[in-house]
Amino acid sequence: MNKNHRVPSNRSLSAVEVKSKFGAEFRRFSLDRSKPGRFDEFYGLLQHVHRIPNVELLVGYADVHGDLLPINNDDNYHKAISTASPLLRLFLQRKEEADYTFGTNSLTRKKNTVLSAVLLRPDPNRKKPPVIISLPRDFRPVSSIIDVDILPETHRRVRLYKHGQEKPLGFYIRDGSSVRVTPQGLEKVPGIFISRMVPGGLAESTGLLAVNDEVLEVNGIEVAGKSLDQVTDMMIANSHNLIITVKPANQRNNVVRSGGGGGGAASGSSGRSSDSGASYYGYSSHGGVGAPASMPSHIIQNFPVGELESDEDDEDLVIEAGGEAEPIRRASSNYSMPSLLRYEPHLNLRVAATSTSTSTLSINANGTLPASGSSGSLSNAISTTPSLDRAIERRSLEEDGTVITL
């Protein structure tokens, strides 16, 4: 595997020359262009050649334009292999200490600006701000369209993630009337509609909700027959993770499904119960199989369904004040505000942690706290948050790492 030999470029029709850089170390090897394999195999190979089997890595490569682009799945790995001409330059980094960003112009930016300044020639690239490609872990979900496979095309189920977000949800609802198809013909029924968007709010920024969209469900519960105040309270109670099903006022931006068009269009203006059946039927008949399980899965869903069930509001905060009894007067005055500040580091920590298994986060507020880094508080934190546990593990590994890479 350790093929560090140099290969002339004109012979590289079948092999890709790889130059991998990790820290100050370089490794060179080649890959078969026609059989690149999968990303995880490639990733394993990198860890192997650099002898860093347990280090989590960020893999980037320099593309033909000099941009530093990430390799983190099969697709961009294959793209990197196919465009390598002939050398594939890789840049590896420890995940937790990534200090450069992916994106266009990321490697050549400096050179370009110098050049353009020297040549005094207008650079077309300069007008365009460079595109920054962030890593998945840097993203926070803001909104998603979910359940496209089970909803009629005229409806849209939007999930808004308020949790840990400073932006206001930012919309208003009102009473109104909508038209439903019933066996007796068209019927006017009361409905709830989005009446206003707060500029800059979460709802507006997603682009998935609009004024005059009819609200049909809130977190899976139909709003039919409920008063405006009831629906308001339901939405606020679910505000940390709000899923609203709307019938958009503008039906032109609906998700179009192959083959299901006829049924969906026909049911465009009809009521929910009747048309969900109709479009569903049309869809599955085109698919040739009646069972919903066998439906093609072009579902626009960014997050696993399991996350829907997660109960984020369970994470109530408990502050235990143990230890010595303090004079009551003083305790009451210095207890309220400082303690709020004290647990802030933990809040940040918890947001960063991807899988917090404990539903209630306990923080010991006697004595010093993790922010000060004392051993006592650290051990407390370890017992509560597994992610922190891992972080400490990493830190110790890193120390080993420096020894290895000498």
Add this chain to the structure above:
Amino acid sequence: MKRFRRHGQESQRDRLKQELFQFNKTVEHGFPHQPSALGYSPSLQLLAIGTRSGAIKLYGAPGVEFMGLHDENAAVTQVHFLPCQVELVTLLDDNSLHMWTLRAHKGLSELLEIGRFTLTGPPGAPPSVTRVTAVLAHSSGELLLLGTEGGHVFVVEVPGFRELEERNISLDQVASSVPDDYIGRRNLEHVEALQENPVNPNQVVIGYGRGLMVIWDLERQCAVQHIPATQQLESVWWTEDGGYILSSHSDGSYCQWMVSGEDEDEEKSDIPYGHFPCKAISKIVQLPTEEGPPFLLFSGGMPRASYGDRHCITVIHSKTHVALDFTSRIIDFFTIRDGPQHTGDPSALVVLVEEELVVIDLQTEGWPVIQTPYLVPLHSSAITCSHHVSAIPLKLWERVIAAGELQNTHYSKKPWPITGGQNLAPDPPQRDLLLTGHEDGTVRFWDASGVCLYPMYKLSTAGVFHTDADPNDNMNQGTEGEWPPFRKVGCFDPYSDDPRLGVQKIHLCKYSGYLTIAGTAGQILVLELNDEAAEQTVEAKVVDLLQGQEGFRWKGHTRLDVREEPVLFPPGFQPFALVQCQPPAVVTALTLHSEWKLVAFGTSHGFGLYDYQQKNNVLIKCTLNPTDQLAMEGPLSRVKSIKKSLRQSFRRIRRSRVSLRKHHVHNAAKLQEANARLEAELAEMELAPVQRKIEARSSDDSFTGLVRTIYFADTFLSDSSHSTPSLWAGTNGGCVFAYMLRLPPVEHRAEEPVTAQPAKEIQLMHRAPVVGIVVLDGHGAPLPEPLEVAHDLARSPDMQGSHHLLVISEEQFKVFTLPKVSAKMKLKLTAVDGSRVRRVGVAWFGSNRSEDYGESGLVVLTNQGDVHVVSLPTVKMQVHYPCVRREDVSGIASCVFTKHGQGFYLISPSEFERFSLSTRCVVEPRCLVEVPLHPGSSNKHRPQPDGASSAHRYVPSVRVMEHALLNDESEYLRDEEL
């Protein structure tokens, strides 16, 4: 909602639910809102009240009551019992007549509507022809005479409402015989009054609006005599001997006319409050006495300019002349007479005014008021809060009664004179107290054990403070030689001197007799029951809840001035300690622990703990969010002036209304028109879009620091082996604070300080207001009340197993483990159906199948007006029923739950509706009214108001409680068990 049902278990649970829970609205306590008509049956000894909302309520002996509701949403304008029968006729605003009866069914009577009828005139006739203005239920019990606006009298056979056209008395028939010289003969106007001759049922007098009265012979269908009164007629009374007719008129005069069979012109007129123009005498009654002069009673007739705004009934007997001055508009009145046939001396005057029922003993010197056992105006000062205490120990009960009796010395000693029907309800199983706090700083104690909400004792907290009571208010009281000779009667007095006195929270410990009352201006009083009067100073302690939080300025009212000199307190509950919060914001949470001798309280700024034995503060905690400016604003400081101006404008309205009074058709039409207009306006308002903002709650919201609930518990706060006393407080911002309390040993309780140290702080992620905190013991049962175990009235809580903390927010029910707080289970309410918890209580439900099975549950009233029962400790929804209309915000806010699954809420400012969720604990009227034996001849007695002999009657005592008093305490041991 994916839930795997195990079928067998499910159905078993369903059966159990049926044995435990059922929903009933059982009885309405208090005084009907907006009464509009009064009727009385001497033979049944029943009183009937009709209301503007179309309700009809019947009352007899205490505990005997019936209620009916007309389908039409129209005011009841008249109620007439059919003489000597169990039927009654009501006339509504929409001109419909309704026949009601008391039908016996399984040994109990129930009020049923059995017929309805609307007069139909000849085709093309204007509606006024058939618009009923006067009703006479004929003594034969078979006829109903209906006088109309058009001046006709229609005769209808009852109970079937068959029109007897041939017997109608048309205006033309009457007008043809009117003497030519009568000035008003061209237009006699509507029929104002119909009266039957007490000695000759064939003769009736028809009084026309213009003044003319005609005595008509029903048999011969002709006029017997014309009485040419010239003033606008208001009412007619035929004296008992049949010899005279009294008429009262709109100019404040009344006349007496001899019934001679011949037309006479002589008018013997008297204007009792004469010289200057007087207001109308709307009703006049004259009753003979066995020896001596008759009683003359009339309402109204006051001099228009000086006393036109008084609501008076004048009673004249021999030399005694009193103008009874009532608190609100007089609806109607009647008298009760002695004797087996109810034909003897008048014994009591019963007056229905708009806000209360007043009964005056006419046989005791000074005509004192008889205390009413029911229909008591709950709102004599507006109700601001209520508190229910179940199963009062006999000792405390007796002491409260004794204190109350000392307050009632001005009442007549006579028993309640209305005694119809039999109360068959079983004796209440326990003694229950309902305490209502009022705007004027009083707390009233009501016996809520049975069907009658009986006033026991009234406590006033105003004496502790200097108030700016208007000294002029008392100057109006009768001065010597005043004319007319006014005497104030009734207790309705909605005007509070100082709104800061208003009572907001009450907590009574039934075992120790300690009571704590908190009010609008941040005052918390601790009182103890003393059987002797005592003169003492109340020690005030000011508590600064801001605790150095800066940048706030309280813009609300100032705190109350405490009297520094000793104050004489009558026997009863006497204040001995006072805490005044600073800023003096309204107290929003209050609790008392009589065993630990601690009182905890909260406002919008924080909470505190007060040791009432050592009279010092143990703990003060500010919960205020530094960014919350609104909390500091306080209530509008203009409140007081608004009240005052309201009071004045009410008086103005009242003054102007008196002249417009009466049921005149034009007014009714106008009213309907106005109503229609209002409805249209309302509909329009609803068309304007209402928007609601959808925004997650944040810590910066206003009033997040408001303390909503406060709770004492002996539980495992810090470690799982030793339980300690603890204090819990929940805020509007979804925060729960827990403090560990350290109490000195009993022998040093008076010297060593009580300490409190912070133990836990829980911030609920959904930030909804915390409305209840309950600690559940090892068996999952709520901890018993303080002293309950010491008095052997509850099994001691399980201190071995692990305790749980139940936090009830407006949106969720959540169970946490203790001492380490981690979420165990929860029930979401708002996220699922959009309703929010408004009121919550812990109740014990007994099974109706097996005597010894029962379970505890949470009783919840939501903002949608639904009541839910949630199981403990598993927090699962058990049952839910619609209870209050969701629009009725004050009804929902006023709800209180009992410990045994009943509840009360205000359906109007003056009435509590009682409901029950329990199958075992249901308090509802069960009574029987029997048809009176009909005497053969009807000539012997007064046909109209005074009926025939009554049936054999069981007269229960006024005190329904007698049996309960004897009941054994130990029977109620099971209450707190699970």
